[in-house]
Amino acid sequence: MSMKTLTARFIAVLILVIPGIIAMIGFIFMKDAIFFYMSDHGNDNLTHVTFDWMRFVGGLVMFAIGMSFLGGWIYFRDHKRNYTGPRSKNKPSTKQLDV
Numbered sequence: 001m002s003m004k005t006l007t008a009r010f011i012a013v014l015i016l017v018i019p020g021i022i023a024m025i026g027f028i029f030m031k032d033a034i035f036f037y038m039s040d041h042g043n044d045n046l047t048h049v050t051f052d053w054m055r056f057v058g059g060l061v062m063f064a065i066g067m068s069f070l071g072g073w074i075y076f077r078d079h080k081r082n083y084t085g086p087r088s089k090n091k092p093s094t095k096q097l098d099v
Helices: 003-040 053-080
Strands: none
Touching: 003 053
16 A cells, blocks of 8 residues: 555545544533533522533534544435435436427
8 A cells, every 4th residue: 555545545534534523522511501500409508500512512412523524424325325225316307308
């Protein structure tokens, strides 16, 4: 394997790993927001417990972006290799002919 193909494969793996890491970090942000909200309910020193919406929504956005990229990549790869079901196949055009 030449160095050019090895570099191209490494870059391709990075393109797939980075959205996965972004989705993982987003999941952790959502998990932490929920965990800290639940754990603050057990703290008797706090009089008003608030939910960290910014952390949760930011994590949700990061998770959605990362998973959408990976899901789209898998779908288009499967579509290109003809692994998809008959519902997503290209349908023949039904244009009417002008006579």
